[in-house]
Amino acid sequence: NAGVMQNPRHLVRRRGQEARLRCSPMKGHSHVYWYRQLPEEGLKFMVYLQKENIIDESGMPKERFSAEFPKEGPSILRIQQVVRGDSAAYFCASSSSPRRGFAEAFFGQGTRLTVV
Amino acid sequence: GEDVEQSLFLSVREGDSSVINCTYTDSSSTYLYWYKQEPGAGLQLLTYIFSNMDMKQDQRLTVLLNKKDKHLSLRIADTQTGDSAIYFCAERVSNYQLIWGAGTKLIIKP
Numbered sequence: 001n002a003g004v005m006q007n008p009r010h011l012v013r014r015r016g017q018e019a020r021l022r023c024s025p026m027k028g029h030s031h032v033y034w035y036r037q038l039p040e041e042g043l044k045f046m047v048y049l050q051k052e053n054i055i056d057e058s059g060m061p062k063e064r065f066s067a068e069f070p071k072e073g074p075s076i077l078r079i080q081q082v083v084r085g086d087s088a089a090y091f092c093a094s095s096s097s098p099r100r101g102f103a104e105a106f107f108g109q110g111t112r113l114t115v116v
Numbered sequence: 117g118e119d120v121e122q123s124l125f126l127s128v129r130e131g132d133s134s135v136i137n138c139t140y141t142d143s144s145s146t147y148l149y150w151y152k153q154e155p156g157a158g159l160q161l162l163t164y165i166f167s168n169m170d171m172k173q174d175q176r177l178t179v180l181l182n183k184k185d186k187h188l189s190l191r192i193a194d195t196q197t198g199d200s201a202i203y204f205c206a207e208r209v210s211n212y213q214l215i216w217g218a219g220t221k222l223i224i225k226p
Contacts, residue, residue, distance in 0.1 A: 031212070
């Protein structure tokens with residue numbers, strides 16, 4: 001039973017390009033959460049998705065950022081027209097239910113985005 | 117607003133106990149968590165404590181919660197080189213939202 005898989009592990013983009021980050025949740029998990037970690041800061045909540053639905057995107061910037069979790073395939077976090085300030089580690093977590101909070105959630109290894 | 121504070125570094129000798137401290141602000145938090153992040157790796161849930169508990173012990177790990185002072189600590193007994201990592205404290209503010217500290221880097225001296 002593979003854990004939460006994120007790819008790529010490292011991504012380098014030039015300013016103005018698009019970044020696509022993928023997250024495959026653990027088998028049987030239908031809840032996905034994306035967090036962003038800026039250097040020397042804690043993680044910040046971005047978005048919570050269930051299959052085909054965005055439940056809460058209150059932590060996601062209104063422009064350039066979007067997320068989806070289709071019926072088939074991984075969850076995608078998309079950043080359009082990247083800027084240097086988007087450089088961060090992006091973590092995905094998944095759970096089978098949010099009821100017990102993160103006691104039953106598992107994190108991926110993260111994607112480290114560098115914008116040059 | 118909500119905030120979680122941790123010191124950025126802690127240095128201990130191998131074999132000693134490590135105590136990592138954390139303060140939080142949301143008195144309605146139901147769960148408080150400790151995560152471990154090793155270099156280049158993801159976040160591993162180490163332990164968590166429910167807000168109606170004062171202490172939780174799990175092998176070498178002891179979590180103490182002082183609700184009055186909103187203070188959480190993680191004690192690692194007999195610290196080993198494999199314990200070198202960044203330790204994050206986080207408080208649950210909703211079913212799916214955690215507020216995270218900036219992490220404490222634990223450095224082990226031989």
